[in-house]
Amino acid sequence: MKKFTFLSLTKAYDLALKNAPVQQSTQVITLGQTLHAVLAEDIIVKKNLPSFDNSAMDGFAFKHCERGKTLNIAGTIFAGDVPSPILKKGECYKIMTGAQVPGDADTVVPIEDCTKVTENSVTIPENIKEGNAFRPKGEEQKAGNILFKKGERVTAGHIALLSAQGIIATTVYKPLQIAVVSSGDEIKEPWEEASEDEIYNANAFAVTSLLKGYGFSASYVGSVPDSLEKSISFISKLKSYDVIITTGGISMGDADFLSEAFSKNGNRELFHGIDVKPGRPTMMGLMDNTFVMAMPGNPLTAMVNTILLSVPILAKMQGNNRYHHSYVYAKNCKTFQTRPGRANVVLGHLHEGVFTVTRNNKYGSGMLTPIVESNALAVFDQSVSVVEENQMIKIILFDSFPAAATYDSMNTNT
Ligand SMILES: Nc1nc2c(c(=O)[nH]1)N[C@H]1C(S)=C(S)[C@@H](COP(=O)(O)OP(=O)(O)OC[C@H]3O[C@@H](n4cnc5c(N)ncnc54)[C@H](O)[C@@H]3O)O[C@H]1N2
Numbered sequence: 001m002k003k004f005t006f007l008s009l010t011k012a013y014d015l016a017l018k019n020a021p022v023q024q025s026t027q028v029i030t031l032g033q034t035l036h037a038v039l040a041e042d043i044i045v046k047k048n049l050p051s052f053d054n055s056a057m058d059g060f061a062f063k064h065c066e067r068g069k070t071l072n073i074a075g076t077i078f079a080g081d082v083p084s085p086i087l088k089k090g091e092c093y094k095i096m097t098g099a100q101v102p103g104d105a106d107t108v109v110p111i112e113d114c115t116k117v118t119e120n121s122v123t124i125p126e127n128i129k130e131g132n133a134f135r136p137k138g139e140e141q142k143a144g145n146i147l148f149k150k151g152e153r154v155t156a157g158h159i160a161l162l163s164a165q166g167i168i169a170t171t172v173y174k175p176l177q178i179a180v181v182s183s184g185d186e187i188k189e190p191w192e193e194a195s196e197d198e199i200y201n202a203n204a205f206a207v208t209s210l211l212k213g214y215g216f217s218a219s220y221v222g223s224v225p226d227s228l229e230k231s232i233s234f235i236s237k238l239k240s241y242d243v244i245i246t247t248g249g250i251s252m253g254d255a256d257f258l259s260e261a262f263s264k265n266g267n268r269e270l271f272h273g274i275d276v277k278p279g280r281p282t283m284m285g286l287m288d289n290t291f292v293m294a295m296p297g298n299p300l301t302a303m304v305n306t307i308l309l310s311v312p313i314l315a316k317m318q319g320n321n322r323y324h325h326s327y328v329y330a331k332n333c334k335t336f337q338t339r340p341g342r343a344n345v346v347l348g349h350l351h352e353g354v355f356t357v358t359r360n361n362k363y364g365s366g367m368l369t370p371i372v373e374s375n376a377l378a379v380f381d382q383s384v385s386v387v388e389e390n391q392m393i394k395i396i397l398f399d400s401f402p403a404a405a406t407y408d409s410m411n412t413n414t
């Protein structure tokens with residue numbers, strides 16, 4: 001009988017991250033495809049942002065030394081105009097938001113702050129600061145600077161800046177090819193007929209959709225039957241994938257063949273067994289360049305493990321330079337117990353800064369409903385046995401992409 005080598009959660013996480021091969025292949029994609037992609041090159045500012053001095057308000061542009069006076073309006077400047085300086089002493093421009101401010105004006109006053117506004121003249125207030133509502137060329141980004149660094153994950157904000165730079169093609173890391181595999185003779189696909197003695201496959205669709213929510217594309221490639229030979233053959237066909245995530249068949253039962261089937265395919269196990277609840281039988285390893293994540297079959301465990309462990313590892317493999325989970329602090333609503341002696345991953349619901357543990361932390365890892373009742377998880381160190389009411393704890397939100405660059409030991413609560 002195979003003996004598990006239980007690692008602490010932190011050690012398992014470290015070891016997996018250390019051995020996770022980072023995607024090397026790149027591809028050029030267009031702007032509309034870049035959301036969630038990871039940049040494989042630094043992006044340099046091509047065009048100053050803004051690229052000309054301009055007004056932040058609808059109002060009047062003038063030379064600051066003329067403040068407090070009634071000025072004649074020498075002309076009106078609209079966004080898109082390319083004006084030349086024409087101001088004489090005692091004059092100002094009427095100007096619209098975003099329009100160019102010519103070199104002979106340095107301050108803008110919003111129209112509502114002026115008095116005696118007529119078609120030809122306006123009285124500028126005395127107490128206006130030099131440079132008010134004036135957006136200088138290059139204020140936000142200067143041409144030649146680094147706009148984004150290699151390893152940044154593209155968000156809508158990045159896309160806004162790329163668009164503002166007229167950058168329509170970027171070099172990114174190719175998306176990881178992730179195969180999701182389920183296991184067990186008792187498993188029927190949701191579109192098949194399942195008797196009362198059989199169960200529907202929840203894990204494959206849970207894991208693929210969960211990863212999709214984090215911006216990865218994972219494909220469900222099928223279910224492995226409970227047979228060593230068939231498992232070996234099934235796995236041997238998946239070697240071109242960057243990652244294989246399996247659920248089930250990884251514990252100590254007579255039908256748990258996956259560890260051996262992976263080994264027979266050359267898998268080098270990094271660990272098989274983590275001192276964590278849930279998720280104890282988890283195995284991870286490297287089959288040549290394919291990273292193997294064998295998750296326990298219990299559906300709640302499979303999902304929790306995917307969030308907690310797979311997502312940061314995949315983020316690193318995808319080339320992301322911020323791959324640790326980030327956390328928020330929350331106040332614990334009600335005292336609850338955890339099982340000391342190993343790390344505990346606890347589901348809960350975060351609302352307005354308060355974390356309420358799901359079902360008083362009494363649910364089974366074979367369940368599914370507690371996941372839907374939760375929107376966050378918290379990890380507690382093996383020394384913790386009780387979490388007190390009003391205690392401040394670190395929470396990892398579901399669907400929140402890893403964004404921490406610094407390592408904070410799995411963000412456990414101690
Ligand atoms: N002697 C021991 N027994 C068990 C241990 C142990 O350390 N020693 N660990 C327990 C823990 S913890 C877990 S978790 C389970 C995990 O076992 P497996 O990874 O081998 O998973 P299976 O036995 O294949 O399945 C467990 C459970 O989950 C159901 N399942 C599996 N796949 C799916 C799927 N795709 N969709 C829905 N449900 C699925 C399966 O029918 C079982 O009910 O082992 C404990 N035992």
Ligand code: MOO
Pocket residue numbers: 276277278279280281296298301365366
């Ligand atoms: O990993 Mo298991 O889910 O603790 O029952």
